[in-house]
Amino acid sequence: MIGVHPSLGEPFSFPYMKPLFNCILFSILFLSCQNGERTSEMGLGSFQESYRHSTIQSYISLFKEHPTFSAGEGFGHPVGFPDGKGYYNAQPFKKNYHLGDDLNGVGGGDTDYGDDIHSIGNGYTLFASDLGRWSGWGKVIAIIHETNIKERPFIISLYAHCSEMHIRKHDWVKRGQIIGKIGNADGLYKSHLHFEVRDDIFMGIGSGYKMDTTGYINPSDFVEQHLFINGESPNR
Numbered sequence: 578m579i580g581v582h583p584s585l586g587e588p589f590s591f592p593y594m595k596p597l598f599n600c601i602l603f604s605i606l607f608l609s610c611q612n613g614e615r616t617s618e619m620g621l622g623s624f625q626e627s628y629r630h631s632t633i634q635s636y637i638s639l640f641k642e643h644p645t646f647s648a649g650e651g652f653g654h655p656v657g658f659p660d661g662k663g664y665y666n667a668q669p670f671k672k673n674y675h676l677g678d679d680l681n682g683v684g685g686g687d688t689d690y691g692d693d694i695h696s697i698g699n700g701y702t703l704f705a706s707d708l709g710r711w712s713g714w715g716k717v718i719a720i721i722h723e724t725n726i727k728e729r730p731f732i733i734s735l736y737a738h739c740s741e742m743h744i745r746k747h748d749w750v751k752r753g754q755i756i757g758k759i760g761n762a763d764g765l766y767k768s769h770l771h772f773e774v775r776d777d778i779f780m781g782i783g784s785g786y787k788m789d790t791t792g793y794i795n796p797s798d799f800v801e802q803h804l805f806i807n808g809e810s811p812n813r
């Protein structure tokens with residue numbers, strides 16, 4: 578993407594989040610009333626910690642209830658699935674403070690407009706909405722995946738500027754499933770896929786560009802390290 582976009586601030590929603598959030602908010606307000614000025618930042622921090630913990634537990638339960646969508650053997654590239662052949666990375670992660678990769682067809686220009694976008698792995702759709710040209714994002718899809726990685730049990734993959742979306746929020750998706758088509762955010766850019774991978778699963782839509790990359794990981798590196806093709810993991 579070109580330029581810096583304002584953060585939309587709306588976290589990806591989750592079916593259990595709103596009641597849980599309201600409950601926590603109520604608890605905080607209740608305790609504030611009980612303790613007056615004494616509700617410390619430490620107290621709020623521990624509420625946030627328990628909120629994060631409960632939500633991770635909810636995702637663990639959700640994936641347990643849908644075992645055919647669990648991590649499986651690994652991941653594949655979102656364009657040119659699974660090996661990424663036929664595409665190149667025009668603006669890699671961290672270049673110009675970019676928070677993702679900009680994946681383009683080797684034909685250049687808009688030759689990749691309408692090409693298939695695949696889910697990199699089995700997962701659950703957190704977000705599939707048209708944020709409009711004005712936002713710089715266009716149509717955006719975000720999917721949460723189990724990983725089988727102990728220190729990073731879930732990641733989110735995000736696919737932006739799509740011309741079409743073939744899945745909806747709350748849909749379960751299989752690894753390699755076509756979820757949308759490459760687009761140009763309604764004519765804002767030359768067509769490409771803005772592709773992010775996040776290991777902080779609680780962030781909002783974000784800005785696309787930022788100096789601090791906390792919560793984001795190198796998307797193409799992640800896929801390469803966890804590639805699974807024809808029954809093999811070539812890079813492990």
Ligand SMILES: [Zn+2]
Nearest residue numbers: 578678679771
């Ligand atoms: Zn981009």
